[in-house]
Amino acid sequence: MDSILSKYKTTKESEVTTWFKAAAVADFSENGGACVKYKNKQIAVFNFKRKGKWYACQNVCPHKLEMVISRGMLGDDRGIPKIACPMHKKTFSLETGKNLNGDVDALAIYPVKIENDFVYIGFSN
Amino acid sequence: MKTIIVVGNGMVGYKFCQRFVEKEESKNYKLLVFGEEPRPAYDRVHLSEFFKNSDAKALEMAPRSWYKEHNIELITNERVTDIHRSKKTISTINERDYSYDYLVLATGSSPFVPPIKGVEKKGIFVYRTIEDLEGMLAYADKIKAKNPNAKAAVLGGGLLGLEAGKAVMDMGLEPHIVEFAPKLMPRQLDIRSSSVLQMTLEAMGLNIHLSKITSQILGDDCITGMEFGEDDELAVDMLVISAGIRPRDELGKTCNLEMGVRGGIVVNNKMQTSDPNIFAIGEVALYNQMIYGLVAPGYEMANVAVEQILKNTEVLMSAEIDMSTKLKLIGVDVASFGEPFMPTSKGHSILFEDKTKGLYKRINVSHDSKTLLGGILVGDASDYNILHQILLNNMTLPNNVEELVIGPREGGGGSPFGSAMDLPDSAQICSCESVTKGQVCNAIEDETCVSFSDIASLTKATTGCGGCKPMVVELVNQTLKSLGKEVKDIICEHFEYSRQELYGILKIKKITSYNEALDSCGKGDGCEICKPLVASIFASLYNDTANKEDVIQDSNDKFLANIQRNGTYSVVPRIPGGEITPEKLIVIGEVGKKYNLYTKITGGQRIDLFGAKLNELPAIWKELIDAGFESGHAYGKSLRTVKSCVGSTWCRYGMDESVSFAIELENRYKGLRSPHKLKGGVSGCIRECAEARGKDFGVIAVEGGWNLYVCGNGGATPKHALLLAEQIDNETCIKYLDRFLMYYIRTAAPLMRTAAWLDKLDGGIEQLKKVVIDDVLDINAELEKEMQFLVDAYKCEWKEAIENEESKKRFSHFVNSDDEDDNIVFVRMREQVIPASWE
Numbered sequence: 001m002d003s004i005l006s007k008y009k010t011t012k013e014s015e016v017t018t019w020f021k022a023a024a025v026a027d028f029s030e031n032g033g034a035c036v037k038y039k040n041k042q043i044a045v046f047n048f049k050r051k052g053k054w055y056a057c058q059n060v061c062p063h064k065l066e067m068v069i070s071r072g073m074l075g076d077d078r079g080i081p082k083i084a085c086p087m088h089k090k091t092f093s094l095e096t097g098k099n100l101n102g103d104v105d106a107l108a109i110y111p112v113k114i115e116n117d118f119v120y121i122g123f124s125n
Numbered sequence: 126m127k128t129i130i131v132v133g134n135g136m137v138g139y140k141f142c143q144r145f146v147e148k149e150e151s152k153n154y155k156l157l158v159f160g161e162e163p164r165p166a167y168d169r170v171h172l173s174e175f176f177k178n179s180d181a182k183a184l185e186m187a188p189r190s191w192y193k194e195h196n197i198e199l200i201t202n203e204r205v206t207d208i209h210r211s212k213k214t215i216s217t218i219n220e221r222d223y224s225y226d227y228l229v230l231a232t233g234s235s236p237f238v239p240p241i242k243g244v245e246k247k248g249i250f251v252y253r254t255i256e257d258l259e260g261m262l263a264y265a266d267k268i269k270a271k272n273p274n275a276k277a278a279v280l281g282g283g284l285l286g287l288e289a290g291k292a293v294m295d296m297g298l299e300p301h302i303v304e305f306a307p308k309l310m311p312r313q314l315d316i317r318s319s320s321v322l323q324m325t326l327e328a329m330g331l332n333i334h335l336s337k338i339t340s341q342i343l344g345d346d347c348i349t350g351m352e353f354g355e356d357d358e359l360a361v362d363m364l365v366i367s368a369g370i371r372p373r374d375e376l377g378k379t380c381n382l383e384m385g386v387r388g389g390i391v392v393n394n395k396m397q398t399s400d401p402n403i404f405a406i407g408e409v410a411l412y413n414q415m416i417y418g419l420v421a422p423g424y425e426m427a428n429v430a431v432e433q434i435l436k437n438t439e440v441l442m443s444a445e446i447d448m449s450t451k452l453k454l455i456g457v458d459v460a461s462f463g464e465p466f467m468p469t470s471k472g473h474s475i476l477f478e479d480k481t482k483g484l485y486k487r488i489n490v491s492h493d494s495k496t497l498l499g500g501i502l503v504g505d506a507s508d509y510n511i512l513h514q515i516l517l518n519n520m521t522l523p524n525n526v527e528e529l530v531i532g533p534r535e536g537g538g539g540s541p542f543g544s545a546m547d548l549p550d551s552a553q554i555c556s557c558e559s560v561t562k563g564q565v566c567n568a569i570e571d572e573t574c575v576s577f578s579d580i581a582s583l584t585k586a587t588t589g590c591g592g593c594k595p596m597v598v599e600l601v602n603q604t605l606k607s608l609g610k611e612v613k614d615i616i617c618e619h620f621e622y623s624r625q626e627l628y629g630i631l632k633i634k635k636i637t638s639y640n641e642a643l644d645s646c647g648k649g650d651g652c653e654i655c656k657p658l659v660a661s662i663f664a665s666l667y668n669d670t671a672n673k674e675d676v677i678q679d680s681n682d683k684f685l686a687n688i689q690r691n692g693t694y695s696v697v698p699r700i701p702g703g704e705i706t707p708e709k710l711i712v713i714g715e716v717g718k719k720y721n722l723y724t725k726i727t728g729g730q731r732i733d734l735f736g737a738k739l740n741e742l743p744a745i746w747k748e749l750i751d752a753g754f755e756s757g758h759a760y761g762k763s764l765r766t767v768k769s770c771v772g773s774t775w776c777r778y779g780m781d782e783s784v785s786f787a788i789e790l791e792n793r794y795k796g797l798r799s800p801h802k803l804k805g806g807v808s809g810c811i812r813e814c815a816e817a818r819g820k821d822f823g824v825i826a827v828e829g830g831w832n833l834y835v836c837g838n839g840g841a842t843p844k845h846a847l848l849l850a851e852q853i854d855n856e857t858c859i860k861y862l863d864r865f866l867m868y869y870i871r872t873a874a875p876l877m878r879t880a881a882w883l884d885k886l887d888g889g890i891e892q893l894k895k896v897v898i899d900d901v902l903d904i905n906a907e908l909e910k911e912m913q914f915l916v917d918a919y920k921c922e923w924k925e926a927i928e929n930e931e932s933k934k935r936f937s938h939f940v941n942s943d944d945e946d947d948n949i950v951f952v953r954m955r956e957q958v959i960p961a962s963w964e
């Protein structure tokens with residue numbers, strides 16, 4: 001089971017070697033999320049319109065290992081942008097991936113950029 | 126200078142040393158400690174943690190240097206073999222003799238190995254010392270190398286056996302628990318709690334075999350299986366024996382101390398054996414004709430022995446020993462405290478069981494319901510600490526004792542234990558983070574914290590399982606109140622209003638979108654608490670379906686289906702009143718077959734189809750809708766079902782057409798969003814086959830019309846609905862129901878069901894009658910109008926969802942691919958699919 005989690009490592013923008021062209025901006029609902037398939041990875045991508053920002057993280061929840069984070073709800077915890085897992089409402093910072101209301105493992109976070117109305121996610125090899 | 130020799134350096138022997146050196150008078154004594162094990166005393170209770178990192182040091186009670194610093198001579202790896210009472214000396218295995226003035230026997234116990242044929246074979250272990258665990262790990266590696274699907278059994282389904290079972294599972298072996306009794310944890314659990322626990326453990330992947338008497342261990346040199354009787358075998362590659370303990374009392378026997386019939390060295394309440402200079406403590410001591418296999422009593426014994434030796438003779442062992450225990454398995458809550466089984470001569474038991482959720486609670490109280498005597502908690506032991514506190518502090522119970530079991534939880538209506546403020550400061554409130562009541566209240570009093578969230582970040586209370594949250598909230602609020610500070614029941618950090626206040630504001634300002642709400646009366650970007658709450662208010666105000674703003678809907682509303690354990694969803698078409706044609710039944714069957722769904726008939730007289738993948742939902746619903754079905758709103762805080770009996774249509778007792786009326790009511794209120802789910806029932810006569818009084822609204826046919834009952838529910842807090850009106854006709858019944866439901870929707874707190882709402886309503890059912898029937902608030906015309914608007918605005922949201930390409934988009938698992946989620950794993954049970962278990 002751990003092998004699912006070990007696929008995902010937080011990637012800094014400076015470490016990016018591949019910008020994966022995921023989908024058109026219009027495919028993501030405002031203030032909502034969707035899941036992107038990249039090779040054997042599932043990445044949750046969020047269009048946090050209220051903050052004017054995009055975020056990406058692993059789609060698998062570190063708690064029960066279900067592929068569900070993209071179906072979660074966006075929000076903020078005293079200013080920190082967060083995502084609440086739909087299964088048990090664990091919340092995670094979208095900036096650091098840290099679990100904000102418990103001590104489940106952190107989510108791996110990936111950089112996102114928008115170019116010509118397309119969403120790109122950054123990966124490093 | 127006098128010499129005290131301590132035989133045995135286990136947890137209790139160590140505790141004796143620690144307590145002893147804390148005393149000023151200890152300077153006049155020399156302490157000499159013998160331990161048979163190679164290392165200084167370690168924390169046996171947390172032995173299983175050794176599997177995580179094989180770090181024996183981390184388990185040490187104190188390092189060797191500690192003994193030196195305190196002038197204790199510790200001799201490990203040396204067993205004491207004899208006591209010569211007349212000479213007051215002992216001898217050790219290395220044939221050395223030492224003299225003593227006082228002797229303390231803390232030799233603990235050893236695992237009991239039943240005399241089963243073949244028990245000496247390789248691959249059979251006991252579970253007591255670090256060496257045992259090292260042996261198990263090495264052997265497990267060996268058998269796994271040969272066979273990746275190797276199996277291990279644990280003999281004994283007690284507290285320790287279950288811990289051992291989890292340990293072998295974590296080692297990557299297929300775990301089996303074999304228990305001789307017909308139940309698990311026979312000393313702590315009754316038969317019903319055992320079966321609830323069994324279901325939970327099986328779901329985790331532990332295989333449980335009860336009522337099995339092992340007659341023989343199979344295999345040549347190494348174990349290959351266990352035989353229980355003729356033709357009843359279990360193939361296993363390893364066995365851990367956890368069949369109870371036997372006191373290590375051999376020293377007492379050889380020197381003729383008084384012994385128990387079944388072993389153990391007899392002690393009095395000073396921990397003295399039959400020889401006043403020899404004390405026995407811990408698991409070797411037989412006190413009150415009992416061996417106590419827990420550390421807490423052992424520690425108390427150590428303390429008593431210290432005081433007695435130092436002549437503080439008034440310190441005696443408690444007459445009653447608390448045997449409360451909480452199983453420390455990850456993922457399973459089990460606790461047993463006080464007297465878990467109690468004869469009816471002593472008091473009553475209050476029981477609650479919900480196998481669907483793996484919950485069982487039993488609370489034993491005295492005949493006058495004033496005193497807590499003990500209990501059992503399975504599935505949710507979050508109340509263990511507080512119940513245990515009540516027991517230990519002998520506190521008087523609240524009037525409604527049943528609330529200790531079923532709890533007025535809904536709507537966060539405070540603690541069932543009277544006020545949490547009545548607890549002593551030392552009471553542990555948050556068991557996950559070990560936070561006491563004193564820590565919470567003091568932090569508020571000295572102004573380190575000014576709110577619940579401050580307390581949560583400072584003390585970490587509530588951040589674990591969260592079970593203590595209602596209590597912590599109450600402590601924070603009560604303490605703030607006592608300091609004269611204002612406490613507001615606000616929704617969350619984004620909206621500083623109660624639900625009822627926000628409902629009023631949104632209605633008056635005619636706000637229709639979430640962003641507008643946030644901008645005009647909230648702050649920040651919202652969260653998982655306020656978003657669904659605002660969505661629910663919009664639905665109640667405008668009957669907006671969940672399609673309108675899917676991103677603020679609770680996950681289940683967003684996808685118009687309940688998310689299940691493995692990330693798949695359930696599909697529940699509406700079957701009003703439970704009446705369905707054979708043709709439609711066939712459609713459901715065909716759909717279930719086509720999409721390989723697990724089907725089950727629900728208590729609400731309809732059919733749940735489980736295991737649909739997100740991307741399959743639109744196609745499944747299209748087929749159902751084409752056949753004339755509608756959404757059943759099983760996912761929403763909204764009307765679920767109106768259950769009915771066949772009534773006068775078929776039943777010879779029937780007084781009226783209960784099915785027709787149930788269908789009419791269900792169709793009228795379908796899609797109605799409310800603070801919590803709503804259920805109804807209609808029975809054709811007072812025999813009440815539809816269980817209508819267990820619903821939020823229930824209608825029963827009587828001579829001359831219908832009786833209308835409101836505010837009942839089943840579930841965790843069962844309540845019978847109360848009579849609102851008698852002998853009324855269909856039209857009046859609907860009128861009263863419109864008013865009642867709308868009044869509830871307007872004024873209830875989020876997630877508060879009608880029963881809890883009525884509890885809170887000043888004046889209760891009598892007041893409700895005044896409002897709904899006599900219109901004392903002069904709002905009925907308005908309530909009826911609002912309800913009629915909602916009824917007219919009804920749309921099947923599934924139909925709406927699949928007819929719109931844009932809103933269908935959210936049902937694909939990936940934005941950039943049509944692939945399905947390949948992470949979903951099903952297994953089969955009784956010819957249907959179910960999710961593979963978690964971990």
Ligand SMILES: Cc1cc2nc3c(=O)[nH]c(=O)nc-3n(C[C@H](O)[C@H](O)[C@H](O)COP(=O)(O)OP(=O)(O)OC[C@H]3O[C@@H](n4cnc5c(N)ncnc54)[C@H](O)[C@@H]3O)c2cc1C
Binds near residue numbers: 160173204253288
């Ligand atoms: C896996 C496991 C989990 C447990 N979990 C819990 C729990 O959750 N809660 C709880 O309350 N209890 C638990 N227990 C029980 C608890 O560990 C015991 O109650 C406690 O350790 C008893 O302490 P003791 O000092 O009496 O005996 P021990 O810890 O057994 O110490 C006795 C020591 O004396 C030594 N000794 C024996 N004879 C001689 C001799 N002749 N000469 C020299 N040395 C000798 C032994 O080698 C041993 O080191 C658990 C036990 C195990 C094994």
Ligand code: SF4
Binds near residue numbers: 063064066090104
């Ligand atoms: S709350 Fe948890 S189980 Fe749970 S799926 Fe999420 S992160 Fe998960």
Ligand code: SF4
Binds near residue numbers: 770773776778809811
């Ligand atoms: S409630 Fe009365 S009418 Fe309905 S099925 Fe039962 S006996 Fe018949």
